[in-house]
Amino acid sequence: MIRDTSAQDSLRSPLDIRRRTRRRWLILAAAGLAFVLALAWLVSGWSTGGRSVDASRLRIATVTRGDLVRDLSAEARVITANSPTLYAIAGGTVRLDVVAGDAVSAGQTLASIDSPELRSRLVQEESTLASLEGESRRAGLDARLARFEARKLLDQARVEQTAAQRDLERMQRAFDLGALPRNDLDRARDNLRKAEIGVAAARESHELQLQGTKIDAENKRLLAIRQKAVVDELQRQVDALALRAPFDGQVGQVQVAQGANVAIHAPILSVVDLSEFEVEVRVPESFARDLAIGIPAEVRGNAAMYTASVAAVSPEVVNGEVTARLRFDEGEQPPGLRQNQRLSARIVLDRRDDILRIERGPFLEQGGGRYAWVVEGSSAVRRPIQLGVAGLDAVEVISGLEAGDRVVISGADRFDNADRVRITGD
Structure with a gap:
């Protein structure tokens, strides 16, 4: 026989039906409440920003007040x-x-050049100098003789004038006594006049002789002095054939071989002054306009820091870089430096005291540093800002931010230029 479903049926009371209905309504109410909460969460997310970024992917820094270098x-x-x-x-x-690397002292002979041609020229010029000096001395002697002869003629003319004067006086007394005719008196007067003219001519000749002999002697003397300068220069060149160390130091590079025949002005060797070193740095072209002589710098060497300053800046740009030279301050040169040794240098271009500053980050390049995302609660709000000079680790804040503001300095590229972004997580 086939069984029916009568064994599965059970009798339900009205109380059980009401309980079952109440349970269904409670489930529906709970589901509705969950839906409302989910909807409220979505609305809250939309109201706080169009995007949501995890805080672990961001780097946030606080605006502080302090010094900026x-x-x-x-x-x-x-x-x-x-x-x-x-x-x-x-x-x-x-x-x-x-040889290269030898320690040398000032004045020590480092090399010498055998130049027969230069030494022969020196001997020739010395002979010419001796001849001119002899001529100068002879000219001085001739000048003395000429002055002596001129002086003798002047003295003779003066004696003849004196004799003519006495004759005239004697003739005048005789004429006054009537013992001498007038013709003899006039002849005596003419002789005195002639003697006076002779004295004047002798005096003029004496002065001209003095001037002429002085000029001749001076010319001879100047020729001898000129030749003496030529000999001194050749002597200097002959002395310079022995290359001497200009200071205490070390022989650098030797550029010729022993016994080589070199031409004039050929480089022989270099000498290095080990007591004074400078530091050469290559600076990017963008910083060239900020470099100036005297700007302070720091050089790190031998695990210590030494102060220096910019001593020179190259006027040309090579491969996008400018070469500058740093000079150590007095007493600050590190011991044991060697040429071409590598060091690290830091040049202080500017210093700002007690300013608003924020840590550097990629946000400077995003938007050209004209705006930043400031954290307000659980959101980041984009705010326009104005920045000043930038250092290696911080940048100056001119406007748009205040001390204590928290700014997203890294990871803002995920915000997609949104005005407000929700930040999730810690």
């Missing part, structure tokens, strides 16, 4: 402040007395 760091190379190269004063054969 605008500087730049660069790799530096030690160079010698004084490293002259010695050149050949004349062509000849080189004899080297030192």
Whole structure:
């Protein structure tokens, strides 16, 4: 026989039906409340921003007040402040007395050049000088003789004038007594006049002789002085054939071989002054306009910091860089420096005291630094700002921010230029 469903049926009372209905209404109410809460959460998200970013992906910094140092760091190379190269004063054969790296003292002979041509010229010019000096002395003697002869003629003319004067006086007394005719008196007067003219001519001749002999002697003397200068210059060149150390230091690069025949003005060797070094740095072209002589700098070497200043700035740009030279302050040069040694340098371009500052970050490049996202509660709000000078680790805030404001300095590229962004997480 086939069973029916009568065994599965059960009798329900009205109280059970009411309970079941109440339970259904409670479930529906709970589901409605959950829907309303979800809708409220969505509306709250839409009201606080169009986007939502996790806080762990952002870097937030606080605006503070303090000092800002605008500087730049660069790799530096030690160079010698004084490293002259010695050149050949004349062509000849080189004899080297030192090798590269030798320590030398001031005045020590480093190399010598054998130049027969220059030494022969010196001997010739010395002979010419001796001849001119002899002529100068002879001209002085001739001048004395000429002055003596002129003086003798002047004295003779004066004696003749005196004799003519006495004759005239004697004739005048005789004429007054009637013992002498007038013709003899007039002849005596003419003789006195003639003697006076002779004295005047002798005096003029004496003065002209003095001037002429003085000019001749002076010309001879000047020729001898000129020749003496030529001999002194050749003697200097001959002395310079021995290349001497200009100061205490070390031989740098030797550019010729022992016994080589070199031409005039050929480089022979260089001498390095180990007591004074400078630091050469290469600065990006964008910082070139801010560099000036005297700007303070710091050089790190041998695990210590030493103060320096900008001593020179190259006027040209090479491969987008400008070369500057730093000079250590007095007493600040590190011990044990070597040429071409690598150091790190820091140049202080500007210093601002007690200003608003914010840590540097990618937000400076985003939008050209004209705006930033300021954290307000659980949201980041875009706000226009104005920034000033920038240092290595911070940038000056001119307007738009206040001390204590929290600013998103990294990760703002995820905001997609939204005016308000919700920040989730811690």
